[in-house]
Amino acid sequence: MLFPYGTLPFYKPDMMSRPPQESALGVAEAETLIRRTLRPLGTERVALGAAAGRILRETIAAERDQPPYDRVMMDGIALRHGAPARLPILGTQRAGMPALNLTDPSGCIETMTGAMCPAGADTIVPVERITRVDGVATLEPGYTPVPGQFIHRRGSDCRAGEALLSPGTRLSAPALAVLAGNGVAEVAVSRRPRLAILSTGDELVPVDGPVRDWEIRRSNEEAIAASLALHGFGEAERFWAPDDPDATMAVMTRALAERDVVILSGGVSMGDFDYVPQALEQLGVRRIFHRVAQRPGRPLWFGLGPQGQAVFALPGNPVSAMTCFTRYVLPALTAAEGATESRAVPLALAEDAPRLPDLTRFMPARLTHAASGQTLAHLLPVSTSGDFNHLGSTDGIVEIPPGDGAAPAGSAVTFHGW
Numbered sequence: 001m002l003f004p005y006g007t008l009p010f011y012k013p014d015m016m017s018r019p020p021q022e023s024a025l026g027v028a029e030a031e032t033l034i035r036r037t038l039r040p041l042g043t044e045r046v047a048l049g050a051a052a053g054r055i056l057r058e059t060i061a062a063e064r065d066q067p068p069y070d071r072v073m074m075d076g077i078a079l080r081h082g083a084p085a086r087l088p089i090l091g092t093q094r095a096g097m098p099a100l101n102l103t104d105p106s107g108c109i110e111t112m113t114g115a116m117c118p119a120g121a122d123t124i125v126p127v128e129r130i131t132r133v134d135g136v137a138t139l140e141p142g143y144t145p146v147p148g149q150f151i152h153r154r155g156s157d158c159r160a161g162e163a164l165l166s167p168g169t170r171l172s173a174p175a176l177a178v179l180a181g182n183g184v185a186e187v188a189v190s191r192r193p194r195l196a197i198l199s200t201g202d203e204l205v206p207v208d209g210p211v212r213d214w215e216i217r218r219s220n221e222e223a224i225a226a227s228l229a230l231h232g233f234g235e236a237e238r239f240w241a242p243d244d245p246d247a248t249m250a251v252m253t254r255a256l257a258e259r260d261v262v263i264l265s266g267g268v269s270m271g272d273f274d275y276v277p278q279a280l281e282q283l284g285v286r287r288i289f290h291r292v293a294q295r296p297g298r299p300l301w302f303g304l305g306p307q308g309q310a311v312f313a314l315p316g317n318p319v320s321a322m323t324c325f326t327r328y329v330l331p332a333l334t335a336a337e338g339a340t341e342s343r344a345v346p347l348a349l350a351e352d353a354p355r356l357p358d359l360t361r362f363m364p365a366r367l368t369h370a371a372s373g374q375t376l377a378h379l380l381p382v383s384t385s386g387d388f389n390h391l392g393s394t395d396g397i398v399e400i401p402p403g404d405g406a407a408p409a410g411s412a413v414t415f416h417g418w
């Protein structure tokens, strides 16, 4: 379908009167605008089984003193310090039972790791240091126990009420242990964003169908969905629109409905069939910026929908789409979740990196860990921003600020993992 220039349904007089954003923004400026625009996600309560990897939104305090009682740390015997080397065994203190009482200070009580220390006992001797014959324990000749040894004192790890986890923490494996150990069966975490991924382009066909000479398989949405899944953002609904204004509007309307974030790719460049910015503005998505002074990914468009949806329209070239997604969308989602972590990591260039005088350069990189302890970024030169077939063995992108000449090997750059 061809429209003579100026007759497209999008080119309404009010839109034409709005001056286009002339120059491209800097990377940091673009990031700041995104951060200011994206609304924080709400919270929900989830069972522990569903909490791994989510962002905590409440303070978790110790349920009680930890350990909650003087805990025996060794299988062995409990005695009163100063007792003789031969001690009658007066009972067995197992884990999971109330404390026994060591009434006779010249006797001992057999103990198991994790049991309460028997009342009246103050020292544990490990089983390896004793022999047991006919109900009598004998200490190894010359062995002198240190008073109080192998007793993990009540409250020595933390006191009841002490804050253990703060809001903004990503719930890791040890954090889950803290929750479980402190009786938290359900926890407040950030709600997952409701996401849509929309690809545009007449040439795009699905992965599992026939592909003709002039067609391209859709790959951006797969990469974006994979990154979302790997970073714990859950499922996104997927859409595709051909390069047709009415169809683009119809599909976008569905993609925008009840979403927090919509991620488009393709159709934001300067081509005659790049309808995305106009269609978005027509649907009431206010442009916050269009174009960032970077390579690849200059055409990046970002706006705010009428229901507060954050709309990222990424350039279609796969390297550009992945770069913009990784540099802007992923950190923005992480911030909207209220996470305190930063996804950007400083590390050193393994070799000289070409700089661009006025543009931030993003280059795919593979990381290695040098014997010195330094993590090095090896750059993968990509011939064009469409060349994604060699990205599969890379770990992410490095951000090389504008400058003259090359950034020398060893210089610090910021790395953003895929």
Ligand code: AMP
Binding pocket: 199, 200, 201, 203, 204, 216, 217, 218, 219, 220, 221, 265, 266, 267, 268, 269, 271, 314, 315, 316, 317, 318, 386
């Ligand atoms: P565009 O930004 O629409 O001009 O697209 C730039 C290039 O990216 C074109 O060669 C498209 O075929 C390609 N492209 C756009 N969207 C996708 C996609 N979802 N998967 C793979 N390639 C794409």
Ligand code: MG
Binding pocket: 200, 201, 202, 266, 267, 316
């Ligand atoms: Mg296109």
